[in-house]
Structures are given as C-alpha cells and as structure tokens.
Amino acid sequence: MLPSPEISGLTIEDYLKILKKRWALISSFLVIIPLSVAIFVFTAKPVYRAYTSLLIEQQLSKVTKFEATAPIEHHAEYNVTQHDILCSRALAESVFNELQLGNIPEYVKERDPIKALQDRISIKPLVKSQIVLVYAEDVDPVRASNIANTIARLYIKQDVENRRKASQEEAEWLRIQLAEIERKVQNSEIAINNYIQQNKITTIRDVDQNTELFLDRLKTGKSKIDGDIAAASKRYREKHPKMISLREQLKDINEKIDVETSRLLKFETTEYRALKTELKSNQNLYESILASAKEKGVSGELNVKNSRIIDPAIPPQIPHRPKKALSIVISIFFSLICGAVCAFFVECMDSTVRTAEDVRLYVKLPFLGYIPAIGKNVKKNEYVLCHEAPESRSAESYRTLLASILFASPEDNPFKAILITSALPNEGKSYVAANLAIIFSQKNERVILLDFNMRRPVLHKAFNVSQDAGLSSYLTGKVNLTAVIKPTSIENLSLISCEAFLSNPRELFALESMRLLFKGLASRFDRIVVDSSALLACSDAALLANIVDGVILVAKSGSTHLQEINEAKENISAAKGNIIGVVINDIDIEKSDRHYYHYHYGDGSRVHARKS
Numbered sequence: 001m002l003p004s005p006e007i008s009g010l011t012i013e014d015y016l017k018i019l020k021k022r023w024a025l026i027s028s029f030l031v032i033i034p035l036s037v038a039i040f041v042f043t044a045k046p047v048y049r050a051y052t053s054l055l056i057e058q059q060l061s062k063v064t065k066f067e068a069t070a071p072i073e074h075h076a077e078y079n080v081t082q083h084d085i086l087c088s089r090a091l092a093e094s095v096f097n098e099l100q101l102g103n104i105p106e107y108v109k110e111r112d113p114i115k116a117l118q119d120r121i122s123i124k125p126l127v128k129s130q131i132v133l134v135y136a137e138d139v140d141p142v143r144a145s146n147i148a149n150t151i152a153r154l155y156i157k158q159d160v161e162n163r164r165k166a167s168q169e170e171a172e173w174l175r176i177q178l179a180e181i182e183r184k185v186q187n188s189e190i191a192i193n194n195y196i197q198q199n200k201i202t203t204i205r206d207v208d209q210n211t212e213l214f215l216d217r218l219k220t221g222k223s224k225i226d227g228d229i230a231a232a233s234k235r236y237r238e239k240h241p242k243m244i245s246l247r248e249q250l251k252d253i254n255e256k257i258d259v260e261t262s263r264l265l266k267f268e269t270t271e272y273r274a275l276k277t278e279l280k281s282n283q284n285l286y287e288s289i290l291a292s293a294k295e296k297g298v299s300g301e302l303n304v305k306n307s308r309i310i311d312p313a314i315p316p317q318i319p320h321r322p323k324k325a326l327s328i329v330i331s332i333f334f335s336l337i338c339g340a341v342c343a344f345f346v347e348c349m350d351s352t353v354r355t356a357e358d359v360r361l362y363v364k365l366p367f368l369g370y371i372p373a374i375g376k377n378v379k380k381n382e383y384v385l386c387h388e389a390p391e392s393r394s395a396e397s398y399r400t401l402l403a404s405i406l407f408a409s410p411e412d413n414p415f416k417a418i419l420i421t422s423a424l425p426n427e428g429k430s431y432v433a434a435n436l437a438i439i440f441s442q443k444n445e446r447v448i449l450l451d452f453n454m455r456r457p458v459l460h461k462a463f464n465v466s467q468d469a470g471l472s473s474y475l476t477g478k479v480n481l482t483a484v485i486k487p488t489s490i491e492n493l494s495l496i497s498c499e500a501f502l503s504n505p506r507e508l509f510a511l512e513s514m515r516l517l518f519k520g521l522a523s524r525f526d527r528i529v530v531d532s533s534a535l536l537a538c539s540d541a542a543l544l545a546n547i548v549d550g551v552i553l554v555a556k557s558g559s560t561h562l563q564e565i566n567e568a569k570e571n572i573s574a575a576k577g578n579i580i581g582v583v584i585n586d587i588d589i590e591k592s593d594r595h596y597y598h599y600h601y602g603d604g605s606r607v608h609a610r611k612s
Helices: 012-021 023-043 075-086 089-098 113-119 141-198 204-232 241-267 270-302 324-349 356-363 382-388 393-408 429-441 471-475 513-524 540-545 562-574
Strands: 048-056 121-125 131-138 307-311 367-372 417-422 447-452 493-496 527-532 550-556 579-587
Touching (some): 012 324, 023 324, 048 075, 048 141, 075 121, 075 131, 089 113, 089 141, 131 141, 141 270, 141 307, 204 241, 356 562, 382 393, 382 429, 393 429, 393 550, 393 579, 417 513, 417 540, 429 447, 429 527, 429 550, 429 579, 447 471, 447 540, 471 513, 513 527, 527 540, 540 562, 562 579
Parallel strands (some): 367 579, 417 527, 417 550, 447 493, 447 527, 550 579
Antiparallel strands (some): 048 307, 121 131
C-alpha cells in the first residue's frame, strides 16, 4: 500500500521496495512479453525493403523562349503533388500490372491487392534536396527492388507522356489563335488602305517619308532665306529690289510649308493612328504566336524529362523487419515498464495491513511487533512453538512482542489480564494467544490461558487437555474455579478450556460470575491471557474488552484490510476497552517490502499462522 501524500511522502527507497516486493509480478511480464515477441520475430516471414533515389526537378530546362517565360509553380506545393502521385493508387495499379503481381500468392490472398501494394510503398524526401527516396517492401528482396525501380520508371514515363500531351494541346491552341490573329492583321491592313485611298494618299510611304522630307527641305530653305534677308538688310533698304525679291521668296516658302503641314496634319488623324496602332499590335502578336507555335512543335518532339533515376534499387541482403534483436530489447524495456506500472497499481489498490507504518499511519495505534509465517516444512505444533523451538525466529518475535507489551504497561498498573482478538476469523489470534502465554510462563510468571472462543474453541486440542468442565460450566455454577483450571505440560502455564459450541454464549457474559472469574484468577496468577472470538463476527470480544486490562489486535499480513481493523478498533473503543496495540501476523520475511522485516533469529524456521 502506498502511503498517503498527506501523511508521508514517497522516497526513492519506497519505490524500490515496492518493486522488490512485486518482483514476481514484474518477472511475469519479463517472461511473457519478451517470449511472445521472440516467438513472433523468429517465426514471422522477413520483409525486405529496397529503395531507389529519384531526382524530381521543379522546372524543365529552358528549351524554348516560350517555356522560359512560363510561370514557375510554387515549390512546396509542387513537391507535395509529385509525392502524392508517387504514392497514388493509379501508379500502384500500373506497377501491379507491369510486374504481373496478380500471380504472387502474397497478393492473391489480399481482398484488395492494389491497396496491399500501395501500403508497401512509401517515400522519403531528402531535406533541402530535390531527391526523393522511393521505398518498396516485400518478402522477396528481388521483387522489392523490382517494385521500387518500376515505380520510378513508370512515374517518369507517365510524367513525360503527360507533358507531351499538354504540349501538343497547347500547340493546337496556338495554331487556332494564330489563324484568328492572321485574320485580324489582314482586316487592319485593309482598313488602312481604304483610309489612304479615301484621302487621296498614294501610299503609306508618301505620308511617312516624302511629306516629312519635303517639309524638312522647305524649312531648311526658309532658314537660308532668313539669313540672306538679315545680311541684305545691312546693305539695302526695304524698297530695294534685292530686299523685295528675298521677301517674295520667304513668303512663297512659308505658303508651301503651310500647305504641306496642313496635308500631313489632315492625314495624321485619330482614326488613322488607331488603325495604325491596331495593325502594329496585331502584327507583333501574330509574330509572337507564330514563333511560339514553332517552338512548341519543337519542344513536343524533344521528349524533355524533369525527373530521372539517380540510384536504381538493388536487392537488399538484410531484412528490414522484423529486427529481432531490437524487438527483443524493446520488449524487455516495455515489459519492465508495464510490470512496474502494474506493480504500483496493485500496491495502490492494496488496502491490507502489511507493515508497522500502516498501523501507525492508517490505524493510529501502537505497533507491537511482527509474527513471522511458519514454513510448510515445520512439523511442530505451532501453538506451542515457543516451547518446542525456543531458539527459533518465531520464538524471538514473541519475546519482542512481550517486551513491547511490558514497555507499554503503566508502572503503577501493569497489564495483568490481556485479551487477544482480531477483526475477522482465521487471522491467527489463538496462535498468538497460546505462544504469548508460553513466553510469559518462560519468564517465571504464573500464567493462565483462557479460551473464550466459544464458537470455535481450539486451545484444548493444542495443549492436549480435556474439554470437559470448562469455562461455561464455571460461569453457570456447575463447578468451582479450581475444577476448571487445568495444568498443561508447560511449566507455569495453565488452561481454562471452553466446552462445545453454545447456542447463546452471550448470556454468560451478563453473569456476575464473569467478573468474579477474573478476580479469582488475578489472585492466583501473575498473568491472564484471553483468546476470544473475532470482533466483527460477534460481540463477545467487545464485552470482554471492558473487563480486561488491555486488548491486543491481531492483523494478518496481506489479508486484514484497513477498514476491517479500524472497525474493530471502533468496537473496542465503544466498549470502553483499552487497546495496547496491534500485532501483524503471518509475515513472509523473505518477501517483505520493509527493511525492518528482516530480523535474524538464529537457525529458526519461518512461521505460518494457524487459522483459528
């Protein structure tokens, strides 16, 4: 049982003791789990794993000018898409058919062989790289490598076919667009020609070149005449024939400039500029599409790949799984963890009394001592074990119990009449009472042992005395006190036995003769040890608790629950009895979980409590 955190904290030593105590449980896990794993890994078919490294470039080489201007796909999304394609059912089905896996027994027995193959395929993208490792698993190493290589090869083949198909579709679209743009160019040229004819313009070249050149010559002539006029004005007056002639020439040139400028401006209207712009735009678009269509036709025939195999898969020599040594090592660690968890769980769920700490913390009564369990090989009468084996470990434990009782006794009123009882039957109270009485007698005390267990009396058999003329005969007045006191084979120890089962033994406790019995025994003996029925089975012990000087509760280790012993404690307190303390019986010293269990008592045997 784990200590309550409110009472006592757990230390590492406590945990280690729990593990030691539950080692049998942990060992079962250590045997069952690794053994099961070992059987599985050594009988399972080995699975081999082959891989091929595949380079998947995000963008094709710039074969054509048109593709060089194409938008670049997002890197992460592109990679994820290609990885999904590699693991797709469609590709797995192609591989399945290519390798004729439908004839392989491992796939024939599958409900969905394609899905089975798909589950055996996995990929691993390398960090900061465009290389992807394609894995394939199979019980046949050669077939595993073939599957990996076929996946990569069919992926590349499908990718090339898809790109070629897309290129062909794009080229067809370009051809359709080219015909449409060519028609627009022709329409633009017709519109411009009609405009020129309507405005009596010979050709487009007349407008664009001759008119502009003629204007330039006129402007040059005007500049020369302006210079001549400036030079002549310094020598001649305005009325001079030379000046008049130059003025006439200047006027004539200005008129010609105005005429030609008017013609040019009349021709360069908004309509003409719109027609001219449209024609130029259509011509440029036509040339671009024509070039792209030619380039697409070339790229569609080049069979360009953006994926290629770097390292083809080879048949693996070592199975990928099961990893026998690793599996067994992991199973050992796993079984240790499971065993430890179960050990602590069982310990948490264990509410039985096992240690002195349990008595002090949860029952809140003094702890008097441990009584070891008797070994199965012990042939002696356990009720007189302290007499027949005084040097045994059990006898030493009773001497320790005697010392605890004497230490707990008040100096002015020592415990003379002591009641030995327990919460439930079969916890060893009669066994404890008999041997405690023997230990007292070995201290040269006159001891009387009373068998008040009126429902299951056993002490007369243990000491080989007559059951007749016992306790009930005295209490009912049939015999006197001297007649019921029977000597035993042990010096200083006498016994008052109990007759056969009484129909209503509780009536005897109401008689005044009960108190007279203890008063008479107190005058004849130094110590009175009383064995009674279990507290929770009947009320006999509670009634006796009010008469004796002290009560010792016997708890069986690993059997008596805290709730039961606490309820027994409350019954004694309700009867105004004085509880000396608690004795824990049937302790298995070899398996105990506390260091203070381990006492060494010479060559004595281990003890086992007699059920009474």
